[in-house]
Structures are given as C-alpha cells and as structure tokens.
Amino acid sequence: MAGTTLGKLASLRCAAGYTQVTFVAAFAREAARLRIDASVSVRQLRRWESESPPPLPHPSQQAVLEAMFGLPLAEMGFDVPSHRYSTVERIGDDGEVKRRSFVTGPGAIAAAAVLPSGQGPRVGASEVAAFRARLADLYTVDHRSGGIPAKARATQLEQEITRVLNSSVYMSRVGRDLHTMLCELACHRAWFGYDGGPPEQARAACMEAMTAAQLIDEPLLQVRALNTLSLLSADTGRMWEAASAVENAYSLARRAGAGATVHLVISLREASAATHAGDSASAGRALSRAVSYQGRTDTDTDVPRWARFAGPVEVDYATAAYYTGKGQLTRAVPFLRSAVVGLGGGYTRNTAWYRARLAQTLFDTNEVEEACHEMMGVLDACNGVSSEKLRRRLHTFERIAVRADVPAARDTVERIRETTRGGDR
Structure with a gap:
C-alpha cells in the first residue's frame, strides 16, 4: 500500500x-x-x-x-x-x-x-555531497580571488575530511569518495602553490597528489598533478622534469581514454615546457596539437572539472608565449589581446595575469602609453585578488616602467607601489 x-x-x-x-x-x-x-x-x-x-x-x-x-x-x-x-x-x-x-x-x-574503537558517527551520501560542494567552490574562489585564499580554504576542508576518515563509520564507496576528494585537494594545493607559493610546498603537494591518485587508481588525477608539476618544473629550470611530466601525462591520458579537452591541457603544458626550454620547434608542434585538440573539444561528453578552463583563450595565450620566446613581440600582442578579451566573467585572477602580460609586452615594443593604460586596468580590477604570481608581474612592470620618463609611467609606478604596499597580492 x-x-x-x-x-x-x-x-x-x-x-x-x-x-x-x-x-x-x-x-x-x-x-x-x-x-x-x-x-x-x-x-x-x-x-x-x-x-x-x-x-x-x-x-x-x-x-x-x-x-x-x-x-x-x-x-x-x-x-x-x-x-x-x-x-x-x-x-x-x-x-x-x-x-x-x-x-x-x-x-x-x-x-x-x-x-x-567501535564508535563514531556514520557518514553517507549527504555528507559526501556537502564536502563535494565545498570542493567545487574552491574553483570559484581561485578564479575570483587567487590561490592564496583558495589555499587556506582547501587546507581547512582537507583537515575536516581527514578527521572524518579517522573518526567516522562509512562504507567503501563513501571512503573512496573521501579519499578521492583528498587527492583532488592535493591537486588544488599544488596549483594554488603555483599561483601563491611557496614553490617547495607546491611541488610537495604535486608528489602527494600523484601518490594518492595511484593508490586510488585515478589516472586522470595523476594527469592533473603532472600538468601542474610541468609548470612548476619549467619555472624552476628543471626542463627535463617538465618534459617528462608531459610525456607521462600523455601516456596516462591515452590509457584512461581521456577526451580532446584533457589532451588539449597536456599539449598546452607541452608548449609551455618547450618555450621555457627555448625549443621553438617543439613548442610549435605542441601548439599545432593544441589547435587540433581544441577543434575537437565539442565531441567531449565527460570533461573533468579541472580541465574545463581549456579552450581558445589558453591557445591564444600559449601562442603569445611562443612568439615572445622567439623574440617576435609584435606578433605576440594580438594573441594576448585576444586572450584578454576572450576570458569570461568570473576569471578575475587570470584576466589580471593575462592583461599584466599584455602590458609588459606592449611596453617592450615601446608602446609605453598603451602599456600603462593596460596596467592601470589591471590595478583597477585586481582589488581582492591575492596572487603571488600577479604580484611578481606588477613588480616586473614597475622595474621597467620606472626607467621611462613620461607621466603615464610615473603614475603607473606610483599606483603599483600603493597597491602592493600593504602586503603581497
């Protein structure tokens, strides 16, 4: 009845x-x-x-x-x-x-x-769903406010999940979900460390994420950690490690049957590693692969959350880096402009990153007035963004602009100093 x-x-x-x-x-x-x-x-x-x-x-x-x-x-x-x-x-x-x-x-x-000890609260699907929602929110915090505040939230969430694992009753699927979230949090911390530092902690988080992904048999999370390791390695001059991380990421993605979007992310990391190494031929081949993968992303049916950012904007930005690496700055500028325009709402931190790079490139091509205008736009928009990488780009622009004896440059230098005076951004 x-x-x-x-x-x-x-x-x-x-x-x-x-x-x-x-x-x-x-x-x-x-x-x-x-x-x-x-x-x-x-x-x-x-x-x-x-x-x-x-x-x-x-x-x-x-x-x-x-x-x-x-x-x-x-x-x-x-x-x-x-x-x-x-x-x-x-x-x-x-x-x-x-x-x-x-x-x-x-x-x-x-x-x-x-x-x-035979005791403890029972944890089931509803608790997992609540943790999962908080994990997903870290993407929003990172995009809008930067890696430093996102890292603090990730650390708190990681501590709570670890406490649940140590003191609660749960069945294997729930336990696997919680362990998977801990692995994802390690991946997050690695990326947040790439943005906000320190690099040693970011590197340690990469290794932790790769180990955890192996233990729970999640190859795509290994791919995610390897992608971040490639970026960290390239930044610190470990070029062989950056290239090896990319090679292993491709292998894991193929075995896991990953779609075009995941392969697009890997090809972008490959282009970045080759550009840092000064290997323009390899960087060009990687960019060609990226364009090919990007043209097939509409066939993907299940894209991991961490890969959803990848698209034409990132291809444009990587292409600009390729031309910058070759010393062809004027060819890099239109791709940087396209990347800045193409970023949608909610990507406050990345917009500031890209626009600061555009400002520096314009300055290097002697477009001083326009460069300062772009940097002023960055400073107007980056309030509330806590990103070590962005702070470094602001100070890089400050060092080159201070040598230009024009009012726009002087105003921009003063504004950068005001913005960064209260602490790292």
Missing part, C-alpha cells in the same frame, strides 16, 4: 541531490563502475519508496544501493531477511581500528567501512 509520508529511501535520495530520474541514471553508472549486472527503473524506484513494506531489491541491486548511499540495506527502510543482512567481521589484529565488511551473500563482499 502506498505510503503518505516521505520514506527512508526517498529521504536518502533527496539528501543526495537526486530526482527519481537522475537516481536511475546514477544507479546505472554505479553498477557499471562496480561491474555488477543490475538496473532499476523509475517505476521500481517508486515502489521502493512508496510501498510499505517495499519490495526487497535483488542481491545485485542491494550491492549497488549500499555503495551509493554508504548504508546497509536494512537502514534504507527495507525488511531484510537475516541471510541478506550486512554482517560484521574482524579483519587482522589492528588494535584501535576495526574493519567492517558488509556481506550480501556467501563470499560476496559488497562494501567495507572503518569503525575506530
């Missing part, structure tokens, strides 16, 4: 952010990921949520449901017979930590959870 209140399963589904239709699709994806032959229809889900007692899922469906919600089936509102109950067994002699195995049938382990 249909119930009149929201049942346990429906409450869990809503807390995890699913409609009935999206839940059915997520169920299919999870079953495929677990390599379990199981499916559910919207009609069957409605019966599970509305009938009392609800029909008992098949064992294969049970395994997928437990993996999705991080709970034994009996805690989802189903009347589960004893032989289908999740059971507990001690594995090893690990003192304070006990490992719990949920068994759906003879010898069939559906999931595992950690129970420190």
Whole structure:
C-alpha cells in the first residue's frame, strides 16, 4: 500500500541531490563502475519508496544501493531477511581500528567501512555531497580571488575530511569518495602553490597528489598533478622534469581514454615546457596539437572539472608565449589581446595575469602609453585578488616602467607601489 509520508529511501535520495530520474541514471553508472549486472527503473524506484513494506531489491541491486548511499540495506527502510543482512567481521589484529565488511551473500563482499574503537558517527551520501560542494567552490574562489585564499580554504576542508576518515563509520564507496576528494585537494594545493607559493610546498603537494591518485587508481588525477608539476618544473629550470611530466601525462591520458579537452591541457603544458626550454620547434608542434585538440573539444561528453578552463583563450595565450620566446613581440600582442578579451566573467585572477602580460609586452615594443593604460586596468580590477604570481608581474612592470620618463609611467609606478604596499597580492 502506498505510503503518505516521505520514506527512508526517498529521504536518502533527496539528501543526495537526486530526482527519481537522475537516481536511475546514477544507479546505472554505479553498477557499471562496480561491474555488477543490475538496473532499476523509475517505476521500481517508486515502489521502493512508496510501498510499505517495499519490495526487497535483488542481491545485485542491494550491492549497488549500499555503495551509493554508504548504508546497509536494512537502514534504507527495507525488511531484510537475516541471510541478506550486512554482517560484521574482524579483519587482522589492528588494535584501535576495526574493519567492517558488509556481506550480501556467501563470499560476496559488497562494501567495507572503518569503525575506530567501535564508535563514531556514520557518514553517507549527504555528507559526501556537502564536502563535494565545498570542493567545487574552491574553483570559484581561485578564479575570483587567487590561490592564496583558495589555499587556506582547501587546507581547512582537507583537515575536516581527514578527521572524518579517522573518526567516522562509512562504507567503501563513501571512503573512496573521501579519499578521492583528498587527492583532488592535493591537486588544488599544488596549483594554488603555483599561483601563491611557496614553490617547495607546491611541488610537495604535486608528489602527494600523484601518490594518492595511484593508490586510488585515478589516472586522470595523476594527469592533473603532472600538468601542474610541468609548470612548476619549467619555472624552476628543471626542463627535463617538465618534459617528462608531459610525456607521462600523455601516456596516462591515452590509457584512461581521456577526451580532446584533457589532451588539449597536456599539449598546452607541452608548449609551455618547450618555450621555457627555448625549443621553438617543439613548442610549435605542441601548439599545432593544441589547435587540433581544441577543434575537437565539442565531441567531449565527460570533461573533468579541472580541465574545463581549456579552450581558445589558453591557445591564444600559449601562442603569445611562443612568439615572445622567439623574440617576435609584435606578433605576440594580438594573441594576448585576444586572450584578454576572450576570458569570461568570473576569471578575475587570470584576466589580471593575462592583461599584466599584455602590458609588459606592449611596453617592450615601446608602446609605453598603451602599456600603462593596460596596467592601470589591471590595478583597477585586481582589488581582492591575492596572487603571488600577479604580484611578481606588477613588480616586473614597475622595474621597467620606472626607467621611462613620461607621466603615464610615473603614475603607473606610483599606483603599483600603493597597491602592493600593504602586503603581497
């Protein structure tokens, strides 16, 4: 008989952010990921949520449901017979930590959870979703405010997730999600360190991210860490390491079946490494690959969040760097202009980066008045952006502009000093 209140399963589904239709699709994806032959229809889900007692899922469906919600089936509102109950067994002699195995049938382990000292709050899909939302927000903080404030938030979130892992009860899917988020946070810290420093911490975070990605078997997160390592290595003169990071990133991306957007990011890192090394021929080939990949990004169906920034703007910026490296500054200028214009709203930090590079290049081509105008635009827009890389670009412009005996340059130098006087930006 249909119930009149929201049942346990429906409450869990809503807390995890699913409609009935999206839940059915997520169920299919999870079953495929677990390599379990199981499916559910919207009609069957409605019966599970509305009938009392609800029909008992098949064992294969049970395994997928437990993996999705991080709970034994009996805690989802189903009347589960004893032989289908999740059971507990001690594995090893690990003192304070006990490992719990949920068994759906003879010898069939559906999931595992950690129970420190036999106590602790249970963590499931809703808590994972809340952590995931905060993780996603780091991209917005980074784009708008820079790597320094984003790094502080990432550190806080990392500490909270680590505390949950050490003191809570969770099933294997939840544990894997939490470990994956820790890996993503290490990738974030590496990138934020590239922006905000210090480089030694950024490099350590890269290594941490690569190790974690290997342990949880997430090759695309390894690719992400390698991309950042390539940038860090090129900046610090480790050219062989920058090139090796790119080569390994390509290999992992191919094995993972990554799409054109991920390969576009790698080719941009390849172009950057070659440009830093003064190898214009290799940089040109990498840019040709980037243009080819960029033309195919519209065929991608599942682009990782960290790669979604890549597109024509980044290709233009890399092309400008290529011409700058060859000493052809006038050819770099239109590509820098295109990159600045092409960045959409929300990319405050990157817009400041790119526009500061445009200002410096204009100055180097003796377009002093226009260069100072561009730099004034950077200073108008960068209030609230905390980025060590941007601060260095401001001071680089200050050092070259102070030699120009024109009013615009003097005004710009004074404005840079006012802007940076209160501390690093």
